[in-house]
Amino acid sequence: MSTTLFSKRLSKELIDLKINPPAGIEVAESDTFKCWKLSLDGVEGTLYAGERFTLEFRFTPNYPMESPEVVFVGNIPIHPHIYSNGHICLNVLYNQWSPVLSVRSVCLSIQSMLSSCTTKEPPPDNNHYVKTAKASPKQTQWSFHDDSV
Amino acid sequence: MSVQSDDDLMYEDSCPDSDEDCELEDVDNDEEVIADEDDADFNFTDVVAEKDRKKSYEVEFKVHSIQDIVKNQDEEVTHVSDMLRIQKQHAATLLRHFCWNKERLIERYMDATEEVLKTAGVIINDSMRPRFVKVPGFVCDICCDDDKDIETLALSCGHRFCQNCYKHYLTQKIKEEGESRRISCMANGCNVIVDENTVELVVDVDIHERYRTLLNRTYVDDNESLRWCPAPSCEYAIECHVPQASLTSIVPTVECSCSFRFCFGCSLPDHQPSICTLVKRWIKKCEDDSETANWISAHTKECGKCHSTIEKNGGCNHMTCRKCKYEFCWVCMGPWSEHGTSWYNCNRYDERSSQDARDQQAKSRASLERYLHYYNRFANHEQSAKLDRELYNKTEKKMEEMQQTSNLSWIEVQFLKKAVDTLVQCRMTLKWTYAFAFYLSRNNQTEIFEDNQRDLEMAVEQLSELLEKPIEPEKIGELKEQVLNKTVYVSDRREILLVDTAKGLLEERWEYQVDITS
Numbered sequence: 040m041s042t043t044l045f046s047k048r049l050s051k052e053l054i055d056l057k058i059n060p061p062a063g064i065e066v067a068e069s070d071t072f073k074c075w076k077l078s079l080d081g082v083e084g085t086l087y088a089g090e091r092f093t094l095e096f097r098f099t100p101n102y103p104m105e106s107p108e109v110v111f112v113g114n115i116p117i118h119p120h121i122y123s124n125g126h127i128c129l130n131v132l133y134n135q136w137s138p139v140l141s142v143r144s145v146c147l148s149i150q151s152m153l154s155s156c157t158t159k160e161p162p163p164d165n166n167h168y169v170k171t172a173k174a175s176p177k178q179t180q181w182s183f184h185d186d187s188v
Numbered sequence: 189m190s191v192q193s194d195d196d197l198m199y200e201d202s203c204p205d206s207d208e209d210c211e212l213e214d215v216d217n218d219e220e221v222i223a224d225e226d227d228a229d230f231n232f233t234d235v236v237a238e239k240d241r242k243k244s245y246e247v248e249f250k251v252h253s254i255q256d257i258v259k260n261q262d263e264e265v266t267h268v269s270d271m272l273r274i275q276k277q278h279a280a281t282l283l284r285h286f287c288w289n290k291e292r293l294i295e296r297y298m299d300a301t302e303e304v305l306k307t308a309g310v311i312i313n314d315s316m317r318p319r320f321v322k323v324p325g326f327v328c329d330i331c332c333d334d335d336k337d338i339e340t341l342a343l344s345c346g347h348r349f350c351q352n353c354y355k356h357y358l359t360q361k362i363k364e365e366g367e368s369r370r371i372s373c374m375a376n377g378c379n380v381i382v383d384e385n386t387v388e389l390v391v392d393v394d395i396h397e398r399y400r401t402l403l404n405r406t407y408v409d410d411n412e413s414l415r416w417c418p419a420p421s422c423e424y425a426i427e428c429h430v431p432q433a434s435l436t437s438i439v440p441t442v443e444c445s446c447s448f449r450f451c452f453g454c455s456l457p458d459h460q461p462s463i464c465t466l467v468k469r470w471i472k473k474c475e476d477d478s479e480t481a482n483w484i485s486a487h488t489k490e491c492g493k494c495h496s497t498i499e500k501n502g503g504c505n506h507m508t509c510r511k512c513k514y515e516f517c518w519v520c521m522g523p524w525s526e527h528g529t530s531w532y533n534c535n536r537y538d539e540r541s542s543q544d545a546r547d548q549q550a551k552s553r554a555s556l557e558r559y560l561h562y563y564n565r566f567a568n569h570e571q572s573a574k575l576d577r578e579l580y581n582k583t584e585k586k587m588e589e590m591q592q593t594s595n596l597s598w599i600e601v602q603f604l605k606k607a608v609d610t611l612v613q614c615r616m617t618l619k620w621t622y623a624f625a626f627y628l629s630r631n632n633q634t635e636i637f638e639d640n641q642r643d644l645e646m647a648v649e650q651l652s653e654l655l656e657k658p659i660e661p662e663k664i665g666e667l668k669e670q671v672l673n674k675t676v677y678v679s680d681r682r683e684i685l686l687v688d689t690a691k692g693l694l695e696e697r698w699e700y701q702v703d704i705t706s
């Protein structure tokens with residue numbers, strides 16, 4: 040049940056992203072249904088205009104019942120909710136995940152999180168977090184202080 | 189991808205092919221039969237233990253089997269369902285949201301119905317029954333299946349998904365995440381709870397069984413008046429109405445049907461007469477390595493400079509630390525350099541620098557000696573209780589012997605078993621009196637407590653001695669009388685101590701050396 044559930048859904052998501060890509064978001068790598076890479080352009084008129092970032096999505100066979108693991112790789116945006124190891128503090132990636140959310144909706148959430156940023160600065164606990172965090176952000180017990188950003 | 193907007197089509201009353209679903213709806217008819225029972229009001233605070241009048245150190249409690257738990261749960265649900273005129277599965281969701289505090293739920297519900305329903309994740313729709321339907325043109329937002337034959341399901345929020353996705357989702361939540369009472373609709377941001385009837389409809393039998401088990405577990409876990417018996421593999425739960433806030437004035441000791449006695453407040457084995465918070469402190473203190481470190485420093489001395497431990501091994505007072513080479517005087521602890529020429533005969537006992545060093549050591553020594561005084565007695569009774577287990581085995585043999593060598597019947601030799609049981613229980617009580625006394629301030633009250641403690645201790649040792657005597661067949665009658673008398677006496681001493689301590693707790697008569705509210 041799980042393999043059909045997940046492969047049909049992901050193929051559909053992939054086609055949808057390729058045919059009808061949201062502005063500034065592009066599939067860069069999607070060879071397997073285990074790991075995708077998407078490029079994310081900073082929106083014009085925001086602090087990140089002209090910058091390009093890469094998001095890495097990792098899916099378990101249980102996706103979309105289980106949330107994907109999403110991190111920035113390479114050039115990490117400086118942002119109060121993004122740690123310098125690429126981990127993103129965003130509730131929909133963890134406890135607020137719903138199986139109706141998708142790669143597209145996650146990318147859009149992250150893009151809007153970047154766009155609404157007013158000061159480019161790392162999270163206050165960045166050094167401590169990066170030192171102690173596990174490889175997967177899903178193993179972190181996140182507390183979401185501010186859902187508005 | 190958007191959520192289906194044609195929800196109203198799916199409600200039972202307006203569904204054209206409702207014939208297909210009659211099997212599913214039958215379930216509701218059974219429920220109504222139960223709901224009709226007159227004693228739905230039979231709230232289980234009324235069903236307390238029917239024992240004799242309680243002593244001041246005893247609390248009311250009741251032991252529940254899994255079957256009782258299920259029954260009580262059903263009764264509560266039926267009651268709320270009848271009172272609020274809502275379907276049972278919704279009543280259950282609301283009760284779980286309110287941690288089974290029925291009074292609070294009803295009060296809040298009367299006050300602000302909409303808000304209560306919203307935060308609990310319930311949408312009341314009487315015409316709605318959980319059931320699968322085929323919907324023309326339906327595409328599942330999760331798996332993207334658009335096959336025209338797929339069965340779909342929506343909760344009362346109207347968010348519709350396919351049967352496969354529902355089954356996969358609920359199975360994952362129940363089996364992998366151990367979730368039961370807080371499984372919500374799959375739609376993003378929708379907090380509507382997947383009710384019991386829907387779960388039953390969707391998942392396989394084994395998963396449903398697991399779900400019921402998990403739900404029953406949460407009924408006890410969430411309910412402040414219920415606690416699982418902590419004995420390994422025991423499945424009973426105890427009901428007791430002593431709130432957490434009263435634990436500084438009551439020691440709620442309960443006894444499970446499996447015969448395990450424990451504290452309802454903290455689930456530790458029976459720790460009367462000491463209150464939970466002092467028990468926790470005491471256990472922590474005994475486990476703490478710093479006590480061992482203290483012990484070392486009291487039996488040895490510490491270098492005033494690098495604090496490494498030094499033992500004196502010769503008669504000379506001039507000490508040199510092996511580690512940092514600091515030279516000091518063993519008698520006064522002051523630096524040797526200040527001793528001038530009076531090398532081997534210390535006359536600096538009152539000098540300030542020496543005084544401070546000595547005070548430090550004396551202080552830690554005194555507090556340690558005090559701790560050891562209580563700890564040794566505490567540990568002694570713990571140890572003796574273990575020996576009592578062996579004594580019990582010996583006693584059993586003794587009882588067999590007695591039946592053979594005398595014309596006493598099995599019933600008549602039960603006095604020995606009773607004596608051993610009493611002995612074990614008194615040792616447990618005594619053990620905790622030392623932990624309690626350790627934290628008491630010195631005053632008249634404490635002296636009375638220690639008098640009672642001494643009386644019990646003496647009685648216990650006398651009984652213990654009596655039970656270890658070899659049995660002489662011709663003196664069995666005499667022994668029986670002695671043991672019976674002593675057993676009664678010991679029980680009485682224990683009761684006097686427990687009654688007085690419990691009264692003192694209620695009257696806030698005890699003064700502690702520590703802050704018990706922190």
Ligand SMILES: [Zn+2]
Pocket residue numbers: 328329330331332333349350351352353354
């Ligand atoms: Zn589906």
Ligand SMILES: [Zn+2]
Pocket residue numbers: 343345346347373374375378379380
């Ligand atoms: Zn919903």
Ligand SMILES: [Zn+2]
Pocket residue numbers: 417418419422423424444445446447448
């Ligand atoms: Zn038990």
Ligand SMILES: [Zn+2]
Pocket residue numbers: 451452453454455456459463464467
């Ligand atoms: Zn306790």
Ligand SMILES: [Zn+2]
Pocket residue numbers: 491492493494495496509510511512513514
């Ligand atoms: Zn030293």
Ligand SMILES: [Zn+2]
Pocket residue numbers: 517518519520521522527534535536
């Ligand atoms: Zn000296």
